Amino acid sequence: MKAVIQRAKDASVSVDGQIIGAIDHGLVVLLGVTHEDTVEDAKYLVNKIMHLRIFEDENEKMNLSLKDVGGSILSISQFTLYADTRKGRRPSFIHAAKPEEANQLYEAFNAELRKENIQVETGEFGAMMDVSLTNVGPVTIIIDSKDK
Structure with a gap:
């Protein structure tokens, strides 16, 4: 399971021109x-994301976690993170999980986040979405559960 984490001042996701999820401060x-991937991969990522110290403290040092700053999460499923671009010009997505399996684990990931008392907004699984954010820093971090 891979997660691309972006620190955001604000973020939203729209489907068919309608905003379906938005946060004011936190992570996309x-x-x-x-x-x-299994539920254990989801739990590992949630634990890592919750405790990453990537928000600035009073000395402008990245020393605070999402929980420390009372942030929210905008969670978006993105199968293209498993694109294989080694051959040709069109990416292959054979390494991405089948939609039913992926959706179950995406929902498990979001449920684990909510167990941490974090406000979680989501996109719509399988939909064409427009994601907007103001990336602060910018700070963008990639975590792969296979690297644990």
Whole structure:
């Protein structure tokens, strides 16, 4: 399971021109799921994301976590994180989990976040979405559960 995490001043996701999720301060998490992923991968990523010290303290040092700053998460499922671009010009997505499996793990990931008492807004699984954010820093971090 891969997560691209972006620190955001604000963020929103729209489907068909309608905003379906928005946050004021926190993280945008783009989540990709592959075939071997399990709920344990989701729990690992949630734990890592919750405790990453990537928000600035009073000395402008990245020393605070999402919980420390009372931030929210905009969670977006993104199968393209498992694109294979080694051959040709069109990416292959054979490493991305099948939609039913991916959606179950995406929902499990969001449920684990909510257990941490974090406000979680989401996109719509499988929909064409427009994601907007103001990336602060910019800070963008990639975490892969296979690297634990």
